[in-house]
Amino acid sequence: MTIAVVGDVLLDVDLDGSATRLCPDGPVPVVDVTAVRARAGGAGLVARMLRNDGHQVCLVTALGRDEPSHRLLEQLSGITVVAGPSGAPTPVKTRLRAGGHPVARFDEGCQCRPLPEVTPDMLQALEGAGAVVVADYGRGLTSNRALRTALERLARDIPVIWDPHPAGADPVPGVAVVTPNHSEASNIAAALRAREPAAPFPEAGADSMAWAGELAGKLLRHWRSRAVLVTQGGQGAILVRESSPAPVQLPAPRTAVADACGAGDKLAASLAVHLMAGRGLEESCRQAVREASSFLATGGVAALPAAPPPLPFPGQETDALECIRQVRQNGGIVVATGGCFDLLHAGHARTLAAARALGDCLVVCLNSDASSRRIKGASRPIMGEQDRSELLLSLESVDAVVVFDEDTPERCLERLRPDIWVKGGDYEAAQLPESALVESWGGRCLTVPYHPARSTTLLAAALARVG
Template structure:
């Protein structure tokens, strides 16, 4: 079944560099630009995320007939594009960053424009969708009356995820789930109820109260109010009790794209037949993993030439999928662990996982990881977080923080992705990852692995690889202590 993303697109431009001095003309930093990246934003970003996972996805939108519009088409290679003319310049948002800090953003062509027309091809594509994501960025596509009438009819037949925008129209009634963030939900609820949602104390109560108001006025089946690092709150029609959806802790400098990743995840999980609560929980995890893996900056660049015909983009996507089936990792590969596992599994490959603290990498680690990688088509390391290591090994550990440990692991050719988990044991991480093979060092030889029952419950296997007892992190730490 084809996924269809409907909404507004824009060209996002990232200028990155370092700021080491102030301008002599004014007290502002001078950024020495060392990198320029262009990518499709808005609904285009949602479609790109799905396409990178190998899902057949169609983007229904409007494009400007200008250089920015042509760059957008370049960056949407691999996505089937059904687009009408916008009649206006393509919106461009340029962000300037100095190191990890945002300095300024320039918006061009982002002023409000009349509602665009939709073509018969655009409507037919929406009508044939198996799941629909409406990624509204306030530019008018979601306000088109003919499109809204069709979406209203589709709402009772296929899952529709509606990501609203403060400047856009309200969702059509009956959609499966609407996904405002907390500030959007509070603002919309205040406009509808003519008072600010109070709730009890804290964001959780305010999100729940705003969600109830929106659920009543929008007529959707559910509202999922997202709260960034605090997770989300799910409100369902006919059930007044809010359902909290926790999020794992993620240290990410740029949250850009998290909402888009959540909407994409919801579509995937609802299409797979999961119920809404499970789909919401998995989508929140997907968004957190996306940010932990580097967010939009980790998405591969696209420089494949203009893809202005449906046939060319479709054939390009199909050829990529054929190549992936023959050689799962020819060229660039995803490093976000859940996306990687899904891609490998979809192409008939074997997902291998192992776990540990990996504090002070040594030759024994390298040998064990290399042996584990030989067992399948990718190796994902489940890495204990700093808090998890402290609980297991005492307040003096870890010696190296989780982000540096993950970076060192990813620098190894045999490691394809790292999944950081906060619990004392890897069971929760394994439940999300569901590897085909779970590997531990040979010090477990002769004993049944603690995770064996869980891994075998989905048909996986547990194996051991050679263990090198003369090499250990504790031994290294003791040796370092003697020379420090």
């Protein structure tokens, strides 16, 4: 069964190295960087953790239309991503570490942003999930009214785990568990006290565990959730349930931690797995605390397996992915089209030229010989895929060709994720079978004019007559 992850995504970049000297310009360490690694952050990290553990995952989020968003999508390979437009740059957080210890962090694109849109496809993607993790990173997605209505309805039937953010929206009523850490709970309480001076939220005291238990109870009633789990780092967590007023302390195994990044994400992911499997709330929370500790003990995010490399395209004559990367790095628009292109003719040339005029590069998804044979019949293609590729690449309008072996281009499109998908024909773009897929990452489907009396079938018949 699928676990849906809903929330804000960002690109995390780790710069790892060693520091053995100070900078002569000032008393700061000089880090000799030996490794640079990008990974999905925020809700993307939760999705990646679940997928690495073998679970089916659907990530529902908002994405920008910039180069970091495409780098982020590369880190989400193997995960179904249903995204609306964010209307803002993709946040990038770069961590500098020396000897495994954090030295500095640089944030880009994390400023104020418009509230992202929630599309019907995003709402539809939640249906049928066995559990939902909401990873709120304060970028406004969880404030959307339609999304909140859908999540509140789902919370009546399946486990919904909500990882909150001080700058984010309140959890919807009825969620199974809300999982703030000590700092987040404190900041949320401070914000609530500022908003409602008479609100009975306790000030932090000397006994942090007792304070956490009291605060968890207050937040439970404020959020109307079924449980609140306040994590306390190495001290474990405090669980307060709707069904029982007494706080339960859940100790964490003793762990040496150099970097606690990702522990909360691992906790939320583990809770979703155990609750979806039907385990009790307290048992699931205990197990999630242990698994978050184990995650840190084995290296945390630094030790996460990299996203699996995408499968190579068979017969790829030009490096389409590199072409796309360069175009997007310069802020350009990627256009793609597809077909068998057997016996290239004037109608093809006009269609391809019209498609290329819509953007800054054109990638042709070309049916392989086997694919063309299944679609067109045993006598086709007339020319092999190698010749067809070379002819297409000889046209000024074509920047790259990708050969695919399936009957439809969906898998190819999932890899390329063009901004515009173009087909020639006399039908509406909305009727194209690829429309829903392309629109799921914010792309568009367009058609260009069909040229009657110019077709491969007519040309092949004419050649047969002359012999």
